[in-house]
Amino acid sequence: MVRTSTRDEILSVAAEQFAHSGFKGTSLQDIAARVGCSKATLLYHFASKEAIFAEMLAPAAREFAELSAGFAALDDRAAQAAAIEGFVDLVLRYRREISLIYDGTAQFLQEPAFEFLLPLTEDLCSVFAARSTDPATRLAAEVVLAGIVTVAIDKDDEGLREALIGVAKRALITPIPHDKD
Amino acid sequence: MVRTSTRDEILSVAAEQFAHSGFKGTSLQDIAARVGCSKATLLYHFASKEAIFAEMLAPAAREFAELSAGFAALDDRAAQAAAIEGFVDLVLRYRREISLIYDGTAQFLQEPAFEFLLPLTEDLCSVFAARSTDPATRLAAEVVLAGIVTVAIDKDDEGLREALIGVAKRALITPIPHDKD
């Protein structure tokens, strides 16, 4: 499957550039310059700019879907813990890609090829909230989810995994303290 | 100060559009169409597209700076609580603007006019972490900060303020639980 080096190089550079500047903020010129080829070469390997984006996102999206499918059989608390750890691991493996999946300005994700991701993110959010329907609990899950994605993108720390899991569990598992101050 | 209605209308529409699609993803055509005027009219009221962006961001940036300046005299825990509540209030007043200030893809913020914001966000993050230098604690503060900004942008709930403050305090003030599960 690792056939053409240029093709893989394009996907790698594109991932960095899209994550750094967004889809609209990244031009074929930008990618070509960093790869060291021409725009025409990009469009020989891929049908369009959108095709580059889609193929670069595909592995992360697939693993994200697989992750979400694994919690149905678990009870609320077990699923929550598994989701937190599994999602942190996924984010650390696909930082740039996941950050793009969670990018609100990417109207791209509402297209047919990726709209399957929207219910998945909602499902994951639900599992993060231990399947609670309490609005404040659901909101806390959204905050943690969004925070993890945003922070992980430009960190390289070795203790990152444990720190992210730690803050997630502290925010979501710890009982709500009495708000007396 | 509320002089020309068209000018204010442009700023309002621009804020929505920039927050929804990003700076590069928003064209003068988009803004003009929603305002109901021509592109030339936009550029009569503002020197450039960047000038629209900058002026739209200015009030939020100014209040953000004022907020950050108010914690120096407080002790760590008092500053932390004040920062959490003050920042949530600021975000709720300027959802779209703050989300743009925290947008990593906006290379705009590295320009002279806005680079004063970068140390401020680091300061705020430090205060969120109760001025701890522990990496995990600092990281938790970054997660909460980013999560609040991201989540607040498209929520309209009445209990939003309390829910955001709640999750922030739970994640940052609650002592770290023993990780035995």
Add this chain to the structure above:
DNA sequence: GTCTATACTTCGATAGAC
């Protein structure tokens, strides 16, 4: 103050030589 018309640039994409 707002418009139409237009200048100039950059974009994504195609054609054709090598």
Add this chain to the structure above:
DNA sequence: GTCTATCGAAGTATAGAC
């Protein structure tokens, strides 16, 4: 497989009529 050259569309911005 990669290039140069080029196209048409869309981008920001300007000029000048009203």
